[in-house]
Amino acid sequence: MVNQAESILKSSALSVTSSRKKIIDIFLSASTALAHQDIEKLADQYDRVTIYRTLQTFLERGIIHTIPTTDNTIKYALCSDDCISSGHHHDNHVHFLCDQCGRTLCLDDVMIPVITLPKGYSMKAINMVVNGICKLCRA
Numbered sequence: 001m002v003n004q005a006e007s008i009l010k011s012s013a014l015s016v017t018s019s020r021k022k023i024i025d026i027f028l029s030a031s032t033a034l035a036h037q038d039i040e041k042l043a044d045q046y047d048r049v050t051i052y053r054t055l056q057t058f059l060e061r062g063i064i065h066t067i068p069t070t071d072n073t074i075k076y077a078l079c080s081d082d083c084i085s086s087g088h089h090h091d092n093h094v095h096f097l098c099d100q101c102g103r104t105l106c107l108d109d110v111m112i113p114v115i116t117l118p119k120g121y122s123m124k125a126i127n128m129v130v131n132g133i134c135k136l137c138r139a
């Protein structure tokens with residue numbers, strides 16, 4: 001029986017390795033976006049380079065996406081099924097950073113508005129991070 005991690009890897013035309021399965025399983029069980037060091041702690045049987053290369057491969061294949069943070073680090077989150085098409089990310093949702101607990105969450109139901117740039121400009125990416133207090137901290 002193929003588990004969810006294996007299914008994700010196979011649908012992305014990637015070979016199934018223990019490190020790739022482990023890292024996808026970490027994302028599947030996470031309730032928040034993860035920094036590289038978070039993944040290192042949870043996948044401590046793999047070295048930093050293996051984790052880095054795996055994350056880069058996942059980014060290239062649209063399995064995960066990056067979220068910029070206020071301290072200029074990057075967090076990673078698993079993409080939804082409709083995040084990628086034709087080899088390009090369509091990750092146009094808002095990310096929320098809780099000022100109290102530090103969790104970074106994808107708000108998949110909150111879409112980034114359409115941005116129309118002036119003539120001569122071309123868009124590469126849109127990142128919208130909203131800071132505030134999450135519902136868990138507010139309770």
